[in-house]
Amino acid sequence: MVTESLRTAPRRMSDRIFRPAKQSGIKxxxxxxxxxxxxxxxxxxxxxxxxxxxxxxxxxxxxxxxxxxxxxxxxxxxxxxVTTFGYVMGDPMFWRNYGNTVLYTVVATAIAMVLTTSFAYALSKKHLKGRAFFIGIAVFTMFFNGGLIPNYILINELGFKNTLWAIVIPNAISVFNLLVMKSFFEGFPEDLEEAAAIDGLTTYGILWKIVLPLSKAVIATMVLFYAVSFWNSWFAAFLYMDKAELYPVTVYLRNLLAAASSTESLGAGAASGDATQVAANVKAVTMLLTVLPIVCLYPFIQKYFVSGVMLGSVKQ
Structure with missing residues (x-):
């Protein structure tokens, strides 16, 4: 049955790809x-x-x-x-802003992946009417935008100011990531999709059950790109949010760095010696605290790169 063939196709392909090669005996x-x-x-x-x-x-x-x-x-x-770590991590606002960053990153990455994957898969179909027009619009936005002031007015008029959507919506689709995914989907073997269509799967069924399981490489890469981008983003929150409890941790650390330029501005709770210590290595501590989650996330995504590339490299 065609259905059974579709179910076992990824496993058969992975077995064939990853089967150890025989020793040739040539030195x-x-x-x-x-x-x-x-x-x-x-x-x-x-x-x-x-x-x-x-x-x-x-x-x-x-x-x-x-x-x-x-x-x-x-x-x-x-x-x-570890005086600086204690000073930074002992502030309740630090953990509040850290939680905001996790929330913003997860929600924004999920929305960005859904929109980018759907758009890229549609653009990869050469029979799509108006395909060149939509690609042209996407590429146009890579080089031209409305500018800072029009964007601020738009976000404010839409009621997104001081909300999660001020960070998520304007950056929901990266055109670079979109073009990368489109190119990947264009190289996907059409035989599997045609077989799935004959078996009765709809376009959404083909995308969900056939294409995405064989696209782990590009999906993992795009997740990492989007997650890093949203995690490190601070200017959008700095521009569109004026409440400290809504800031991501990057804005908190940015303000801390600005305050650390003068040891007297570090707060009355810090003694003079501790203030000097905080000012000395606050940059190193803030950079470490910012990058650590991404460093911990990367090994879990990296394992999908090679296997995903191999599974997606089926030749017709």
Whole structure:
């Protein structure tokens, strides 16, 4: 039956793709062995250069003010100190704004994925009437927009100010992500879709049961792109929200950085020594607190990249 074939197609394809290759018994040449060694060394060096700034920030976040100001902190914390962490994380507003960021990111990413996936799948069909017109409109918005003041007036007139929708709606579709997904769907094998249509599936059924399960790579990538974008976003909230309890954590940390430029403005609750310590490594602490959730999320999404790409690379 066609239905049974559709159900087992992804599993059969993955079994065929990921089946271990037989050992050929051919030894690598000396030049190829040297190439692999040099390539490995270069990759390790590149990884170290990429991780070095992040590790330095982590070290500074846990170091004391004296070592930081004297430039002695490199990769290992010196004068272990968590005063700044206590100052930042002890503020109830920090956790309120952190919860706002989680809410904004989850809702905005979910809405963006639904709209982007639907739009991209429709644009990938060459028989769609007006396809070139819709693509042209999407590409046009990449280079031209109404400007800051018209956008602010529009958001205000729609009643989105001081609401979640001021962050979600204006950035619901990234044209770059849309074009990436469209290109991925255009390379999808038409045989499976035709077989599903013959079996009685509607367009939405084909998208949900056939296309999306074989598109884990692009979906995982787009989720990561959107999540990182919304998590790090601060200007929209800074522009459209004037209530501190509605701020995302990025705006809270931005205000904290601005306040830390003067140790006297850190608050009456901090002693002079603690104020100096907070001012010394508040940037490192805020950067670490901001990036940590995304760093923790990435390994769970990264595993879908290779498998999703392979499952989506079915040749007709």
């Amino acid at each position: 690598d040449s000396r030049s190829y062995t040297v190439f692999r060694i040099v390539n490995g060394v270069l990759i390790v060096a590149l990884c170290f250069l990429t991780l070095y700034p992040f590790l330095n920030v982590v070290a500074q976040a846990f170091s004391s003010e004296a070592y930081i100001n004297s430039g002695q902190v490199n990769l290992i914390p010196k004068g272990f100190n």
